[in-house]
Amino acid sequence: MQRRIFMRLVGGGTVAAAVASLAGCATDFPAEALAPWQGPGKEPDTRRWALAHAILAPSPHNRQPWLADLREPDAISLHVDRTRLLPETDPWFRQIMVGQGTFIEALALALQERGLVPVVTLFPEGEFKPREIDDRPVARIHWQPGAAAPARDPLFAQLLRRCTAKTDYDTTQPVLPATLEGLKGAMTNPDVHFDASLDPTRVERLRRLCWESAQVELLTPRTVMESVRLTRVGPGEIALHRDGISINTLVPRIANAVGAFDRDHPPAPGSTAYKQMTSRFEGHSRTAMGFVWLSTPTARHAASGSQRSAEVAAGRAYMRLQLKATELGLQMHPMSQAPQEFAEMKTHYDELHRLLLGQPPSVETVQMFCRVGHCAPTQHQPRRGVDAILRA
Numbered sequence: 431m432q433r434r435i436f437m438r439l440v441g442g443g444t445v446a447a448a449v450a451s452l453a454g455c456a457t458d459f460p461a462e463a464l465a466p467w468q469g470p471g472k473e474p475d476t477r478r479w480a481l482a483h484a485i486l487a488p489s490p491h492n493r494q495p496w497l498a499d500l501r502e503p504d505a506i507s508l509h510v511d512r513t514r515l516l517p518e519t520d521p522w523f524r525q526i527m528v529g530q531g532t533f534i535e536a537l538a539l540a541l542q543e544r545g546l547v548p549v550v551t552l553f554p555e556g557e558f559k560p561r562e563i564d565d566r567p568v569a570r571i572h573w574q575p576g577a578a579a580p581a582r583d584p585l586f587a588q589l590l591r592r593c594t595a596k597t598d599y600d601t602t603q604p605v606l607p608a609t610l611e612g613l614k615g616a617m618t619n620p621d622v623h624f625d626a627s628l629d630p631t632r633v634e635r636l637r638r639l640c641w642e643s644a645q646v647e648l649l650t651p652r653t654v655m656e657s658v659r660l661t662r663v664g665p666g667e668i669a670l671h672r673d674g675i676s677i678n679t680l681v682p683r684i685a686n687a688v689g690a691f692d693r694d695h696p697p698a699p700g701s702t703a704y705k706q707m708t709s710r711f712e713g714h715s716r717t718a719m720g721f722v723w724l725s726t727p728t729a730r731h732a733a734s735g736s737q738r739s740a741e742v743a744a745g746r747a748y749m750r751l752q753l754k755a756t757e758l759g760l761q762m763h764p765m766s767q768a769p770q771e772f773a774e775m776k777t778h779y780d781e782l783h784r785l786l787l788g789q790p791p792s793v794e795t796v797q798m799f800c801r802v803g804h805c806a807p808t809q810h811q812p813r814r815g816v817d818a819i820l821r822a
């Protein structure tokens with residue numbers, strides 16, 4: 431089947447050698463790209479040990495947009511790595527800020543596991559403006575050596591296990607209401623609002639919205655190109671970059687090997703590349719067995735200049751939620767197309783807020799919107815390692 435698709439893709443002939451060399455190849459990501467998932471072992475340096483857990487946090491497009499400053503003892507200052515933004519799909523950097531929160535929560539869980547009491551101060555030099563980011567720290571996380579150890583958080587145990595499965599869910603396996611109740615138990619910040627739905631009519635409408643909004647992203651040249659440029663195909667590229675969208679299946683690898691993977695133009699509607707991209711989104715949307723979402727009050731944060739803090743808080747809550755989902759054997763996959771703020775998405779953005787919250791985004795902002803369900807385990811996504819995020 432894969433071979434047939436491939437032949438249609440590149441027309442056969444000269445590429446027989448490429449097929450032969452790749453036939454039977456494993457789709458597992460290269461070991462060096464996954465090494466961070468082994469954990470830091472007996473790493474003696476507390477900060478490196480904790481950072482080795484924090485880099486396993488989820489981030490949009492696996493950008494890992496973090497820089498850690500270790501110049502102060504018993505502290506870590508976190509900055510946004512502004513070379514790792516997503517300006518087309520995330521023009522105001524909201525998702526990047528959510529991805530700072532996931533890192534902070536994982537870091538705090540790891541420090542607690544080490545018997546420390548992490549104190550997280552957001553924006554110690556002042557908060558970024560709502561649609562801007564700059565070089566000031568997002569957070570300073572510090573601790574007093576020898577302070578009384580806090581209770582360890584059982585969610586820590588899920589850090590090395592968690593992953594975002596990007597496959598169709600099993601539609602014969604429903605999500606139980608009790609599982610969603612269990613998820614809710616992971617929420618600790620009352621300023622981040624959790625809600626969920628398993629209602630068939632609502633789920634069907636939200637599935638449709640996922641699919642419709644995905645098509646907007648895929649048919650808008652500059653937004654689809656952002657993903658194309660961050661796509662890593664085959665073991666060589668995956669091991670080199672260890673970020674972005676990693677693909678190691680046969681057809682794209684062959685296309686890449688013979689120069690048929692076009693990185694300069696959006697996939698033409700109707701082309702094999704387009705069909706492959708769209709079918710993934712279609713399958714993910716269609717097999718959503720329920721949805722969960724996190725939101726924060728817009729006007730209150732706008733009035734107090736704390737919109738960026740709210741985004742980070744949502745990221746911390748999302749980290750906890752996905753770890754709890756892992757503990758409960760539930761899959762949770764962000765579907766961030768409708769919540770994106772680029773102009774062409776506006777109708778779907780507004781519709782998402784109407785369907786989830788019954789309120790416009792000026793009142794409450796959807797920070798994370800995810801499908802939930804069950805599927806076979808999938809492999810972890812690459813990580814760049816601790817040294818890559820240390821600020822010189």
Ligand SMILES: Cc1cc2nc3c(=O)[nH]c(=O)nc-3n(C[C@H](O)[C@H](O)[C@H](O)COP(=O)(O)O)c2cc1C
Nearest residue numbers: 488489490491492525528593594764765766767811
């Ligand atoms: C703010 C945010 C938005 C995300 N949006 C999407 C999304 O729209 N589609 C998707 O497939 N994954 C999304 N993800 C998941 C990331 O792609 C995923 O975390 C990353 O690839 C690393 O994989 P891992 O979570 O398995 O470690 C999002 C994650 C975050 C934190």
